Amino acid sequence: MKFSARFEYALLALLYLKCEPDESPISGRVLSEKLSLPYRFLEQILTDLKKAGLVRSVRGYHGGYRLALEPEEISLYDVFRVTEGKLEPYNCGQGENGDRCGQSYNMCVISSFYDDIKDTMTNLLKSYTLDKLCQASRNMVKSPPPRVANI
Protein backbone atom coordinates (compact mmCIF):
# COMPACT_ATOMS: atom_id res chain seq x y z
CA MET A 1 0.00 0.00 0.00
CA LYS A 2 2.23 2.69 -1.31
CA PHE A 3 1.59 5.86 -3.17
CA SER A 4 3.04 5.84 -6.63
CA ALA A 5 6.02 7.88 -7.69
CA ARG A 6 3.64 9.74 -10.00
CA PHE A 7 1.73 10.96 -7.00
CA GLU A 8 4.80 12.23 -5.20
CA TYR A 9 6.30 13.79 -8.29
CA ALA A 10 3.04 15.56 -9.07
CA LEU A 11 2.86 16.81 -5.52
CA LEU A 12 6.41 18.07 -5.49
CA ALA A 13 5.90 19.83 -8.80
CA LEU A 14 2.68 21.45 -7.66
CA LEU A 15 4.28 22.56 -4.41
CA TYR A 16 7.12 24.07 -6.35
CA LEU A 17 4.76 25.94 -8.64
CA LYS A 18 2.80 27.12 -5.65
CA CYS A 19 5.83 28.82 -4.19
CA GLU A 20 6.78 30.55 -7.43
CA PRO A 21 5.53 33.94 -8.53
CA ASP A 22 3.08 33.55 -11.39
CA GLU A 23 4.88 36.10 -13.55
CA SER A 24 6.37 33.66 -16.00
CA PRO A 25 5.64 29.96 -16.38
CA ILE A 26 8.24 27.40 -15.34
CA SER A 27 9.42 24.90 -17.91
CA GLY A 28 9.37 21.18 -17.39
CA ARG A 29 13.11 21.15 -17.81
CA VAL A 30 13.67 23.57 -14.95
CA LEU A 31 11.17 21.77 -12.76
CA SER A 32 12.86 18.43 -13.32
CA GLU A 33 16.27 19.87 -12.53
CA LYS A 34 15.19 21.74 -9.44
CA LEU A 35 13.44 18.67 -8.09
CA SER A 36 15.95 16.23 -9.57
CA LEU A 37 13.21 14.20 -11.18
CA PRO A 38 13.41 12.44 -14.57
CA TYR A 39 12.54 15.01 -17.21
CA ARG A 40 10.41 13.00 -19.61
CA PHE A 41 8.52 11.27 -16.89
CA LEU A 42 7.73 14.53 -15.16
CA GLU A 43 6.38 16.04 -18.33
CA GLN A 44 4.01 13.12 -18.74
CA ILE A 45 2.70 13.87 -15.29
CA LEU A 46 2.46 17.58 -15.96
CA THR A 47 0.45 16.86 -19.08
CA ASP A 48 -1.94 14.77 -17.02
CA LEU A 49 -2.22 17.53 -14.46
CA LYS A 50 -3.01 19.93 -17.24
CA LYS A 51 -5.72 17.71 -18.66
CA ALA A 52 -7.24 17.56 -15.22
CA GLY A 53 -7.23 21.34 -15.04
CA LEU A 54 -4.88 21.66 -12.09
CA VAL A 55 -2.16 23.30 -14.15
CA ARG A 56 -2.05 25.68 -17.08
CA SER A 57 0.59 25.42 -19.75
CA VAL A 58 2.15 27.80 -22.23
CA ARG A 59 3.76 26.30 -25.29
CA GLY A 60 6.69 27.57 -27.26
CA TYR A 61 9.84 29.44 -26.54
CA HIS A 62 9.25 30.85 -23.09
CA GLY A 63 6.60 28.29 -22.26
CA GLY A 64 6.11 26.29 -19.16
CA TYR A 65 3.61 25.52 -16.42
CA ARG A 66 1.89 27.31 -13.62
CA LEU A 67 -0.97 26.58 -11.27
CA ALA A 68 -4.42 26.87 -12.78
CA LEU A 69 -6.11 27.27 -9.40
CA GLU A 70 -5.37 28.82 -6.05
CA PRO A 71 -3.37 26.61 -3.67
CA GLU A 72 -6.40 26.40 -1.40
CA GLU A 73 -8.44 24.96 -4.24
CA ILE A 74 -6.15 22.06 -5.08
CA SER A 75 -6.63 19.07 -2.83
CA LEU A 76 -4.64 15.89 -2.62
CA TYR A 77 -7.78 14.13 -3.74
CA ASP A 78 -7.47 15.91 -7.06
CA VAL A 79 -3.86 14.88 -7.38
CA PHE A 80 -4.73 11.36 -6.40
CA ARG A 81 -7.39 11.11 -9.08
CA VAL A 82 -4.92 12.23 -11.70
CA THR A 83 -2.04 9.98 -10.74
CA GLU A 84 -3.68 6.92 -9.19
CA GLY A 85 -6.99 6.74 -10.96
CA LYS A 86 -10.16 5.71 -9.23
CA LEU A 87 -10.27 5.15 -5.53
CA GLU A 88 -12.00 1.81 -5.73
CA PRO A 89 -10.75 -0.75 -3.27
CA TYR A 90 -13.28 -3.24 -4.56
CA ASN A 91 -12.27 -6.38 -6.28
CA CYS A 92 -15.36 -8.34 -5.41
CA GLY A 93 -18.71 -7.36 -6.73
CA GLN A 94 -17.02 -6.64 -10.05
CA GLY A 95 -16.98 -10.03 -11.70
CA GLU A 96 -18.80 -10.92 -14.88
CA ASN A 97 -21.70 -11.99 -12.71
CA GLY A 98 -21.27 -8.85 -10.64
CA ASP A 99 -19.66 -10.80 -7.86
CA ARG A 100 -16.81 -13.03 -6.97
CA CYS A 101 -17.98 -15.20 -4.12
CA GLY A 102 -21.44 -15.81 -5.52
CA GLN A 103 -23.04 -13.00 -3.59
CA SER A 104 -24.30 -9.83 -5.12
CA TYR A 105 -22.50 -6.75 -3.93
CA ASN A 106 -25.46 -5.89 -1.74
CA MET A 107 -24.90 -9.10 0.12
CA CYS A 108 -21.13 -8.84 0.07
CA VAL A 109 -19.55 -9.48 3.42
CA ILE A 110 -16.69 -7.10 2.82
CA SER A 111 -18.60 -4.25 1.26
CA SER A 112 -19.30 -2.44 4.51
CA PHE A 113 -15.59 -2.26 5.19
CA TYR A 114 -14.82 -1.22 1.66
CA ASP A 115 -17.34 1.57 1.74
CA ASP A 116 -15.95 2.76 5.03
CA ILE A 117 -12.35 2.87 3.90
CA LYS A 118 -13.24 4.52 0.64
CA ASP A 119 -15.08 7.31 2.40
CA THR A 120 -12.37 7.74 4.98
CA MET A 121 -9.63 7.97 2.39
CA THR A 122 -11.62 10.36 0.27
CA ASN A 123 -12.30 12.68 3.16
CA LEU A 124 -8.71 12.63 4.29
CA LEU A 125 -7.41 13.36 0.81
CA LYS A 126 -9.87 16.17 0.34
CA SER A 127 -8.92 17.71 3.67
CA TYR A 128 -5.37 18.34 2.46
CA THR A 129 -4.92 21.25 0.11
CA LEU A 130 -1.63 22.43 -1.34
CA ASP A 131 -1.79 25.29 1.07
CA LYS A 132 -2.50 23.26 4.16
CA LEU A 133 0.18 20.77 3.27
CA CYS A 134 2.92 23.34 3.54
CA GLN A 135 1.56 24.78 6.75
CA ALA A 136 1.06 21.38 8.33
CA SER A 137 4.50 20.23 7.30
CA ARG A 138 6.39 18.68 10.13
CA ASN A 139 8.82 21.47 10.75
CA MET A 140 6.78 24.26 9.24
CA VAL A 141 8.82 24.38 6.09
CA LYS A 142 8.06 27.60 4.28
CA SER A 143 9.01 28.59 0.79
CA PRO A 144 11.32 28.15 -0.98
CA PRO A 145 10.24 24.66 -1.98
CA PRO A 146 12.45 21.60 -1.60
CA ARG A 147 15.83 22.14 -3.16
CA VAL A 148 18.20 19.68 -4.57
CA ALA A 149 21.83 19.12 -3.87
CA ASN A 150 23.25 17.30 -6.88
CA ILE A 151 22.95 19.38 -10.04
Place this chain on the structure above:
Amino acid sequence: MKFSARFEYALLALLYLKCEPDESPISGRVLSEKLSLPYRFLEQILTDLKKAGLVRSVRGYHGGYRLALEPEEISLYDVFRVTEGKLEPYNCGQGENGDRCGQSYNMCVISSFYDDIKDTMTNLLKSYTLDKLCQASRNMVKSPPPRVANI
Protein backbone atom coordinates in the same frame (compact mmCIF):
# COMPACT_ATOMS: atom_id res chain seq x y z
CA MET B 1 -5.47 1.92 -4.81
CA LYS B 2 -6.96 -1.50 -4.60
CA PHE B 3 -6.73 -4.25 -2.11
CA SER B 4 -5.03 -7.33 -3.47
CA ALA B 5 -6.81 -10.55 -4.26
CA ARG B 6 -4.72 -12.11 -1.49
CA PHE B 7 -6.40 -9.83 0.99
CA GLU B 8 -9.90 -10.70 -0.12
CA TYR B 9 -9.20 -14.40 -0.39
CA ALA B 10 -7.71 -14.43 3.09
CA LEU B 11 -10.70 -12.57 4.41
CA LEU B 12 -13.21 -14.88 2.77
CA ALA B 13 -11.36 -17.92 4.06
CA LEU B 14 -11.20 -16.55 7.59
CA LEU B 15 -14.87 -15.65 7.51
CA TYR B 16 -15.69 -19.14 6.39
CA LEU B 17 -13.64 -20.68 9.15
CA LYS B 18 -15.26 -18.36 11.64
CA CYS B 19 -18.70 -19.71 10.82
CA GLU B 20 -17.67 -23.33 11.09
CA PRO B 21 -17.72 -25.42 14.25
CA ASP B 22 -14.21 -26.08 15.45
CA GLU B 23 -14.80 -29.78 15.74
CA SER B 24 -12.73 -30.84 12.76
CA PRO B 25 -10.40 -28.71 10.65
CA ILE B 26 -11.35 -27.76 7.12
CA SER B 27 -9.04 -28.70 4.30
CA GLY B 28 -7.70 -26.24 1.78
CA ARG B 29 -9.39 -28.22 -0.94
CA VAL B 30 -12.82 -27.86 0.60
CA LEU B 31 -12.20 -24.21 1.35
CA SER B 32 -11.23 -23.47 -2.21
CA GLU B 33 -14.25 -25.29 -3.59
CA LYS B 34 -16.74 -23.69 -1.24
CA LEU B 35 -15.37 -20.24 -2.03
CA SER B 36 -14.54 -21.06 -5.65
CA LEU B 37 -11.01 -19.79 -5.25
CA PRO B 38 -7.91 -21.27 -6.90
CA TYR B 39 -6.72 -24.13 -4.74
CA ARG B 40 -2.96 -23.72 -4.82
CA PHE B 41 -3.10 -19.99 -4.46
CA LEU B 42 -5.39 -20.22 -1.49
CA GLU B 43 -3.11 -22.67 0.26
CA GLN B 44 -0.23 -20.24 -0.13
CA ILE B 45 -2.31 -17.65 1.61
CA LEU B 46 -3.39 -20.05 4.32
CA THR B 47 0.23 -20.92 4.97
CA ASP B 48 0.98 -17.24 5.39
CA LEU B 49 -1.94 -16.84 7.74
CA LYS B 50 -0.63 -19.75 9.73
CA LYS B 51 2.84 -18.27 9.99
CA ALA B 52 1.25 -15.10 11.28
CA GLY B 53 -0.59 -17.07 13.93
CA LEU B 54 -4.10 -16.28 12.72
CA VAL B 55 -4.82 -19.85 11.75
CA ARG B 56 -3.85 -23.25 13.06
CA SER B 57 -3.24 -26.17 10.76
CA VAL B 58 -3.39 -29.91 11.11
CA ARG B 59 -1.38 -31.95 8.66
CA GLY B 60 -2.04 -35.39 7.34
CA TYR B 61 -5.07 -37.39 6.47
CA HIS B 62 -7.88 -35.50 8.12
CA GLY B 63 -5.94 -32.30 8.29
CA GLY B 64 -6.99 -28.77 7.52
CA TYR B 65 -7.28 -25.33 8.99
CA ARG B 66 -9.18 -23.59 11.73
CA LEU B 67 -8.98 -20.25 13.45
CA ALA B 68 -6.21 -19.86 15.98
CA LEU B 69 -7.91 -16.97 17.76
CA GLU B 70 -11.39 -15.84 18.61
CA PRO B 71 -13.15 -13.88 15.85
CA GLU B 72 -13.05 -10.79 18.07
CA GLU B 73 -9.28 -11.04 18.25
CA ILE B 74 -8.59 -11.05 14.52
CA SER B 75 -8.59 -7.62 12.98
CA LEU B 76 -8.36 -6.62 9.36
CA TYR B 77 -5.09 -4.99 10.26
CA ASP B 78 -3.69 -8.43 11.01
CA VAL B 79 -4.94 -9.73 7.67
CA PHE B 80 -3.56 -6.69 5.94
CA ARG B 81 -0.12 -7.20 7.42
CA VAL B 82 -0.06 -10.77 6.21
CA THR B 83 -1.26 -10.16 2.68
CA GLU B 84 -0.11 -6.65 1.85
CA GLY B 85 3.01 -6.28 3.90
CA LYS B 86 3.95 -3.06 5.61
CA LEU B 87 1.61 -0.13 5.63
CA GLU B 88 4.22 2.35 4.50
CA PRO B 89 2.95 4.89 2.04
CA TYR B 90 6.37 6.54 1.99
CA ASN B 91 8.51 6.61 -1.06
CA CYS B 92 10.40 9.70 -0.13
CA GLY B 93 12.73 9.71 2.82
CA GLN B 94 13.80 6.22 1.78
CA GLY B 95 16.49 6.91 -0.77
CA GLU B 96 20.12 5.97 -0.41
CA ASN B 97 20.65 9.38 1.13
CA GLY B 98 17.52 8.89 3.18
CA ASP B 99 15.62 11.24 0.98
CA ARG B 100 14.40 11.85 -2.52
CA CYS B 101 14.01 15.58 -2.89
CA GLY B 102 17.14 16.49 -0.97
CA GLN B 103 15.32 16.99 2.28
CA SER B 104 15.64 14.75 5.25
CA TYR B 105 12.41 13.07 6.23
CA ASN B 106 12.06 15.47 9.13
CA MET B 107 11.91 18.30 6.65
CA CYS B 108 9.82 16.42 4.13
CA VAL B 109 6.88 18.40 2.85
CA ILE B 110 4.69 15.37 2.41
CA SER B 111 5.51 13.56 5.61
CA SER B 112 2.76 15.15 7.65
CA PHE B 113 0.20 13.85 5.20
CA TYR B 114 1.83 10.45 5.06
CA ASP B 115 1.85 10.13 8.82
CA ASP B 116 -1.78 11.12 8.94
CA ILE B 117 -2.95 8.66 6.35
CA LYS B 118 -0.91 5.86 7.84
CA ASP B 119 -2.45 6.39 11.25
CA THR B 120 -5.93 6.72 9.86
CA MET B 121 -5.66 3.54 7.84
CA THR B 122 -4.17 1.65 10.74
CA ASN B 123 -6.92 2.67 13.09
CA LEU B 124 -9.63 1.86 10.61
CA LEU B 125 -8.17 -1.55 9.87
CA LYS B 126 -7.80 -2.32 13.56
CA SER B 127 -11.38 -1.31 14.23
CA TYR B 128 -12.71 -4.11 12.06
CA THR B 129 -12.59 -7.57 13.54
CA LEU B 130 -13.85 -10.73 11.90
CA ASP B 131 -16.77 -10.58 14.23
CA LYS B 132 -17.69 -7.00 13.60
CA LEU B 133 -17.36 -7.43 9.88
CA CYS B 134 -20.19 -9.96 9.74
CA GLN B 135 -22.40 -7.90 12.01
CA ALA B 136 -21.72 -4.69 10.13
CA SER B 137 -22.31 -6.35 6.80
CA ARG B 138 -24.63 -4.41 4.63
CA ASN B 139 -27.60 -6.70 4.89
CA MET B 140 -26.71 -8.36 8.15
CA VAL B 141 -25.62 -11.56 6.51
CA LYS B 142 -25.35 -14.26 9.13
CA SER B 143 -23.87 -17.69 8.85
CA PRO B 144 -23.61 -19.74 6.75
CA PRO B 145 -20.78 -17.96 5.01
CA PRO B 146 -20.85 -17.02 1.34
CA ARG B 147 -21.83 -19.94 -0.78
CA VAL B 148 -21.02 -20.70 -4.34
CA ALA B 149 -23.30 -21.59 -7.20
CA ASN B 150 -21.09 -23.36 -9.73
CA ILE B 151 -19.76 -26.65 -8.37
Place this chain on the structure above:
DNA sequence: CACAATTCCTATCGAATCGATGTAAATTAT
Protein backbone atom coordinates in the same frame (compact mmCIF):
# COMPACT_ATOMS: atom_id res chain seq x y z
C1' DC C 1 3.31 -51.58 5.77
C1' DA C 2 1.01 -49.47 1.79
C1' DC C 3 -1.89 -45.89 0.55
C1' DA C 4 -4.40 -41.76 0.28
C1' DA C 5 -5.25 -37.17 1.79
C1' DT C 6 -3.40 -33.47 3.40
C1' DT C 7 -0.05 -29.40 4.60
C1' DC C 8 3.99 -27.20 3.18
C1' DC C 9 8.06 -25.58 0.47
C1' DT C 10 9.90 -23.67 -3.62
C1' DA C 11 10.15 -22.70 -8.40
C1' DT C 12 8.16 -20.81 -12.31
C1' DC C 13 5.03 -18.62 -15.54
C1' DG C 14 2.18 -15.03 -17.89
C1' DA C 15 0.11 -10.86 -17.58
C1' DA C 16 -0.21 -6.49 -15.87
C1' DT C 17 1.62 -2.46 -13.85
C1' DC C 18 5.21 0.99 -13.15
C1' DG C 19 8.91 3.96 -13.70
C1' DA C 20 11.42 5.69 -17.24
C1' DT C 21 13.21 6.67 -21.97
C1' DG C 22 12.91 7.78 -26.99
C1' DT C 23 11.08 9.89 -31.13
C1' DA C 24 8.95 13.16 -33.37
C1' DA C 25 5.44 16.67 -34.30
C1' DA C 26 3.31 21.26 -33.10
C1' DT C 27 3.91 25.77 -31.06
C1' DT C 28 6.11 30.20 -30.19
C1' DA C 29 9.40 33.93 -29.01
C1' DT C 30 13.72 35.67 -30.72
Place this chain on the structure above:
DNA sequence: ATAATTTACATCGATTCGATAGGAATTGTG
Protein backbone atom coordinates in the same frame (compact mmCIF):
# COMPACT_ATOMS: atom_id res chain seq x y z
C1' DA D 1 15.48 30.24 -39.63
C1' DT D 2 16.39 28.77 -35.04
C1' DA D 3 16.02 27.36 -30.48
C1' DA D 4 13.20 26.14 -26.68
C1' DT D 5 9.32 24.40 -25.40
C1' DT D 6 4.68 21.45 -24.89
C1' DT D 7 2.42 17.42 -26.55
C1' DA D 8 1.50 12.82 -28.26
C1' DC D 9 2.69 8.17 -28.74
C1' DA D 10 5.57 4.13 -28.67
C1' DT D 11 8.54 1.24 -26.26
C1' DC D 12 11.56 -0.74 -22.81
C1' DG D 13 13.07 -3.06 -18.43
C1' DA D 14 12.02 -4.25 -13.98
C1' DT D 15 8.96 -5.44 -10.65
C1' DT D 16 4.71 -7.13 -8.88
C1' DC D 17 0.68 -10.12 -8.97
C1' DG D 18 -2.24 -13.82 -9.57
C1' DA D 19 -1.88 -18.38 -10.50
C1' DT D 20 0.10 -23.01 -11.50
C1' DA D 21 3.25 -27.00 -10.84
C1' DG D 22 6.10 -30.57 -8.64
C1' DG D 23 7.33 -32.71 -4.94
C1' DA D 24 8.52 -33.50 -0.01
C1' DA D 25 6.76 -34.23 4.73
C1' DT D 26 3.01 -35.58 7.70
C1' DT D 27 -0.77 -38.45 9.30
C1' DG D 28 -4.93 -41.26 9.57
C1' DT D 29 -6.89 -45.71 7.50
C1' DG D 30 -7.05 -50.42 5.83
